Amino acid sequence: MPISAEELLSVARKYWRSDHEFDDKPENSPETERFHDTWEQALKKLDEWRALMGELRVELPHLNIGHATATCDPCFKCMVYTNQQPVSSDPQEDEPRSRLWTVxxxxxxxxxxxxxYGVQYDYKGREVRGAARVFFEPLPAQMQALAQVVARKIEARYGAKALPRKIAETRVPLIVHRKEPPETTLFHALFTPEPENLPL
Structure with missing residues (x-):
């Protein structure tokens, strides 16, 4: 049975506050303590997450698989990314432009x-140019097959359910790091407030 937005908001409220009451206090809020305790338990399963990434490396040997988990975010995270692909060949440019896709x-x-989800980075030479573009479902065509492999592996190993985009975009009255209402969504509270921030 799918989890509703209301149920997920109830979960998120256990870990994120709707005020800044503890910002200048030496002690953590009860929500922060709960978050740290949850991560302490989750880290006992880190080897299982690494095993999932090993499965991805076997199934996608021609691509790069990266570990992107950060315990400030409420999720395990992995990346499947392409090599940089040329996007222009203007002879007047001093450095070539290229693009990197990440699932x-x-x-x-x-x-x-x-x-x-997907992220696109544009490069000029070795430098990222402009802001990264984040894509949610439906993903661009060049990301869809990779996304299906990653989703299948997560579902098979963990039995987790995909969070539908409509529910993920539900606004929540919570502060998740620097993301504050009315911008904060269930996606931010359950996964990451900075989906474009990846260790490339």
């Missing part, structure tokens, strides 16, 4: 849900 798989440590 990101996230398994929440707060609720039995996962998501897969």
């Amino acid at each position: 990101v798989g996230c398994l929440s440590v707060l609720a039995p849900v996962y998501t897969v």
Whole structure:
């Protein structure tokens, strides 16, 4: 049975506050303590997450698989990314332009849900140019097959359910790091407030 937005908001409220009451206090809020305790338990399963990435390396040997988990975010995270692909061949440019596609798989440590999204980075030479573009379902065609592989692996290993985009975009009255209402969504509370921030 699918989890509703209301149920997920109830879960998220256990870990994120709607005020800044503890910002200048030496002690953590009860929500922060709960978050740290949850991560402490989740880290005992880190080897299982690494095993999932090993399965991805076997199934996608021609691509790069990266570990992107950060315990400030409420999820395990992995990346499948392409090599940089040329996007222009203007002889007047001093440095070639290229593009890198990344498919990101996230398994929440707060609720039995996962998501897969895409990020596009444009480069000039070796430098990223402009802001990264984040894509949610439906993903661009060049990301769809990779996303299906990542989703299948997460579902098979963890039994988690994909969080539908409509529910993921539900606005929540919570503060998740620097993301504050009215911008905060269930996606931010269950996965990451900065989906474009990846260790490339």
